[in-house]
Amino acid sequence: MALHTLPDAERTKRLTTDELRSHFLVDDLFQDGAVTFRFADLDRVVLAGAVPTGGSLDLGMPDELAADSFCERREVGILNIGRAGTVTVGDDSYYLGNRDLLYVGRGSGAISFASDTAGSPARFYVVSYPAHGAHPTTLVRKADAELEELGSAEQANRRDLFKYVRPGGVESAQLVMGITEIQEGSVWNTMPAHTHARRTEVYLYFDVPEGDVVFHMMGEPQEVRTVVVRDGEAVLSPGWSIHAGAGTRAYTFCWAMGGENQDFGDMQFVGMEDIR
Ligand SMILES: O=C[C@H](O)[C@@H](O)CC(=O)C(=O)O
Ligand SMILES: [Zn+2]
Numbered sequence: 001m002a003l004h005t006l007p008d009a010e011r012t013k014r015l016t017t018d019e020l021r022s023h024f025l026v027d028d029l030f031q032d033g034a035v036t037f038r039f040a041d042l043d044r045v046v047l048a049g050a051v052p053t054g055g056s057l058d059l060g061m062p063d064e065l066a067a068d069s070f071c072e073r074r075e076v077g078i079l080n081i082g083r084a085g086t087v088t089v090g091d092d093s094y095y096l097g098n099r100d101l102l103y104v105g106r107g108s109g110a111i112s113f114a115s116d117t118a119g120s121p122a123r124f125y126v127v128s129y130p131a132h133g134a135h136p137t138t139l140v141r142k143a144d145a146e147l148e149e150l151g152s153a154e155q156a157n158r159r160d161l162f163k164y165v166r167p168g169g170v171e172s173a174q175l176v177m178g179i180t181e182i183q184e185g186s187v188w189n190t191m192p193a194h195t196h197a198r199r200t201e202v203y204l205y206f207d208v209p210e211g212d213v214v215f216h217m218m219g220e221p222q223e224v225r226t227v228v229v230r231d232g233e234a235v236l237s238p239g240w241s242i243h244a245g246a247g248t249r250a251y252t253f254c255w256a257m258g259g260e261n262q263d264f265g266d267m268q269f270v271g272m273e274d275i276r
Contacts, residue, residue, distance in 0.1 A: 003064075004040040009240045013223050024218060025227055026202075026234040030123050035113075037062055042200045042236050043174070043258035046074070048126035049232070050113040052085065059111040059126070070111060075131035076104040077165055077177040078111075078124050079254050081206045081232075085115040085122025089137055096122065099142040099179060101164040103172060106131040123232075125204055129258035131173035140164040145178060156246075157188035167262050174199075176257040176264065182250040189253065193242035193275065194267035195221065199259020203243055204234040207252045214247040221270040242270060 006023055007015065015023070026038050029049035035057050038047045046065075050057050061070050070076070078087055080096040087094050087102050090109025094102050104111060115121040145164045151157035164170060165177040176199075180189055205214050208231040218241045219225040227235055229245075237243040239259070 002038050004038065004042070004236060006040065006042060006236060006238060009220050009223075009238075012219060012225070020225060021227060024236050025229065026236065029125075029234065030232045032121070033057075035059060039064060040236050042238060044130050045200070045202060045258055046128040047202065047234065050124040050126060051082070051121050052113050052115045053118050053121050056088075056112050056114040059113070069109070070128070071104060071106055071108040073106065073130055074128045075106050075135065075173050075175055076111070076126060076128040077175050077256060078102045078104065078126050079177070079179070080122050081125055081254070082123030083116060083120045085113060085124065087124065088112045088114070092137070094139045096139070097141070101140045101145075101177065103135070103138045103140065103165050103170045103175070105135040105137050106173065107134045108137050125254060127175065127177060127202065127256040129174050133173045135171045135173065138170045140170055145169075151186060151188070153185060155188065156186045157191065158183040158186040159189060163264065166264060172262070174258045174260070174262065176262050177255070179252055179254045181252045182247065184250050186250060187247045188245070190244040192269050192272055193217065193221065193244040194269045195242055196239050196257070196259065196267055198239070198261040198266055199257045200239050201237040201243055201255060201257045202234055203237065203245070204232075204254040205229050205245070205251055206232055206254065208247065209249065212248040212251070214245045214251055216243070216245040218243060221274060222276045224275060
């Protein structure tokens, strides 16, 4: 399993483009017919992409976790960013349409993935954090996620946030997870930007059309750096880093957070006069 060990804020100021990308960008996560893992020293998050193009795929148990089963000490959020498919956890199967999410609690059985139609596969995005408590495995359809509408056409940031795993909704040990859909004609997410002193975050950009890119902005608020991302690529965000982006057209992204405070509003906003 590839491990991302992240530089601190001081080192990050001095990185070349290639160095910045090798540390913070997670690419090639979605490979046909495979489960692909990435591990990061960022609240011990484990990311995976699973694209079942033949038979079903097992999540398995990477040696690096030194556990008897994947969920022995962990919880998992599984978002389907592809066509319809099924996730099986132990003896139970869950049908996930596009943008449905399955929360899998600590202590759950083995996880496997299947597509409805091998030729137009499901694409499962897996985010896992250590869990100090067990919460029920729960399917959340996109229609049942909490919707928050943000932004305006004037600021080119009209967007819909769908909150799936959150306090008061699907409860978890530390995972907070949802998606944001940028509306056609808008391009910006998350500006004014913010940092999180009490948690870290991962942005996965998807449904970015071929030929388009998103300019993801990261770094300390006064040391902003850009990582250019394409469809299916994620960026790791330490607590000291902003995480925001503007695309060459509308796109969607999944945000997932782990840390000690699950309150969605626990963020430190950066004033537009202070960012540089
Ligand atoms: O901490 C919260 C996360 O950064 C995202 O939910 C922000 C976001 O989706 C947006 O403003 O578009
Ligand atoms: Zn955030």
